[in-house]
Amino acid sequence: MSDWSLAIDFGTCFTTAAVRAEQSGASGTSGTSAMSGTSGTSGTSGTESGGAAGGAAAVEIENSRYLPSLVCLGDDGRLLTGRAAVQLAAQRPERAEHHPKRALLRQPAVLLDDREVDTLDLVAAVLARVAAEARARCGGTDPVRTVLTHPADWSPADLDRLVEAAGRAGLDAPELLPEPVAAARFHAAIATAGDGAPIAVYDLGGGTVDTAVLRREGDGFRAVAVAGDPDFGGRDLDQALFELLRDRALDLDPAPWQRLQADRTSAGAHQRSQLSRELTLAKESLSSTGTVYLAVPGYPEPFVVQGGEYRAAVTPALTASVGLLERTVARAGLTPAELGAVVLCGAASRTPPVADLVAARFGRIPELAPDPKAAVALGALTDPPAAPPPDGAAAGEAGSGAADPDRWAVAHYPDEVDPWFDYD
Ligand SMILES: Nc1ncnc2c1ncn2[C@@H]1O[C@H](COP(=O)(O)OP(=O)(O)OP(=O)(O)O)[C@@H](O)[C@H]1O
Ligand SMILES: [Mg+2]
Known part of the structure; x- marks a missing residue:
């Protein structure tokens, strides 16, 4: 599999990701065609961006471009995302954080059930899920370049927290883009x-x-x-x-x-x-x-x-x-x-x-x-x-x-x- 780039728009309610194939050793320059991969719960759909938008393709997770940003504490103490989190949150609302993006800016930790969870870990859980799904579509390799989008009015301290959460998700040195x-x-x-x-x-x-x-x-x-x-x-x-x-x-x-x-x-x-x-x-x-x-x-x-x-x-x-x-x-x-x-x-x-x-x-x-x-x-x-x-x-x-x-x-x-x- 050739080099590829990943972008994540981590939203208050939903997170959307895109991938783009890069010519080997030419990250950050014009993309090539969209990813290959096997069918499953994740996929890519490049129709909207097409060639005109540089070959980027949206990543589908569990058949949707919109991954809920909700995180829920599972029975085994792990942080769940996606459908599993939505399903559990409907039954056990006290274990769910619906808006980790908002929590990231407002508080160092949240209480899920009776456990204090670092908000950086909540955000990392969402970013890690997206990265894993994208990797699975792109030959299992790491992206050569990761771009995280963020609200234009976030302060340097807010951005530092986003970057730290990305680091916990295994996404080192992400580029930031408003x-x-x-x-x-x-x-x-x-x-x-x-x-x-x-x-x-x-x-x-x-x-x-x-x-x-x-x-x-x-x-x-x-x-x-x-x-x-x-x-x-x-x-x-x-x-x-x-x-x-x-x-x-x-x-x-x-x-x-x-x-x-x-x-x-x-x-x-x-x-x-x-x-x-x-x-x-x-x-x-x-x-x-x-x-x-x-x-x-x-x-x-x-x-x-x-x-x-x-x-x-x-x-x-x-x-x-x-x-x-x-x-x-x-x-x-x-x-x-x-x-x-x-x-x-x-x-x-x-x-x-x-x-x-x-x-x-x-x-x-x-x-x-x-x-x-x-x-x-x-x-x-x-x-x-x-x-x-x-x-x-x-x-x-x-x-x-x-x-x-x-x-x-x-x-x-x-x-x-x-x-x-x-x-x-
Ligand atoms: N077809 C639609 N018509 C109207 N509202 C919609 C439609 N589809 C989704 N929404 C609403 O859009 C909102 C989610 O928007 P979006 O995913 O862009 O937000 P986000 O990126 O998670 O949040 P933010 O940008 O504030 O961090 C939800 O309130 C959802 O109900
Ligand atoms: Mg948004």
Whole structure:
């Protein structure tokens, strides 16, 4: 097997990885074709990056590009990841840490059951799982180069902790790359317009929203303004749907809802955690369908939630998050017309009002990769674009947003929903 590179986008909720074959002894330069390997629970899927994005391919673990970042303490004291962790966490929630990325920044250790676990070990467990799956796809050798992406506003101390966790996972001397820079590289590799102009990135993940403006510098990107809200992300959209459902249930008959919330038995905890998973699935479905049905224990019929009412509920918070992007662009000293593109990334940026709000505020159609979460890991292995023209003529030129339509898509409403809903 030839040399290969690994990139890991360690997220609050999900972790995504990409691999790229390198010409022997030429790590960090243009990649070659995607990995070979045997079938099994892991794999690679390179269709999204294609040749244009430098041959990087997303790593599938347990048939998914999205490995939950959740870690759970197993019966034997080992830290479990992936499906085994998700399954055990549903039954034994006191043994699970759902958001190791957040814990890494906030606390040295967490209590799982009655055991104190170093947060570095939690992060290392996720990184080690990803690295092992990638190695299995790449001939069992170690990567010649590892890139870890991270939020643009992490401090040097935060980054040191990430690197230390990587070391515990056997990933020594990783390169670090800000998440929006990786997203911009992915965009630049496949875009057909706006060459050389600054790019704005809006990343709505599970736990945070991050915004950044990147200028082309030499043959790469540099973040010139960044801002984020560490307390707003896709999980808050779950909460909005939960509140809609709760109001509906209380209107019909408060007793079953109150019983469910008050039930302290493990059966009650299990029913609540199942409802929470179904809420997440329903929320994600509302990005592509107009109506969802949600069954709640104790009620004879499932409740119906329409996409319009969900969007009305989440629009104020999403409007605020797009306002953050506007302020970041202003702080970079730019107007929306001077941007080459507004790139949406993070899986929650598929929520339809996001693209509409950005379009309304920026006067341009934002660009959303088919898999906006994987764009970060893929972009981390994408070579920086060639240097802009020496006279800088294109640097302030507005892009047309006319990227290859097969690769970028604008979030759209299902047919039955009114796309001109008033968000203000
Ligand atoms: N189709 C979809 N529509 C809307 N939301 C979605 C969709 N698919 C996934 N999500 C939501 O996206 C969120 C996860 O996003 P992502 O995986 O990009 O976050 P992350 O990288 O783990 O977090 P962060 O970037 O904040 O560290 C979850 O809240 C999930 O429910
Ligand atoms: Mg993310």
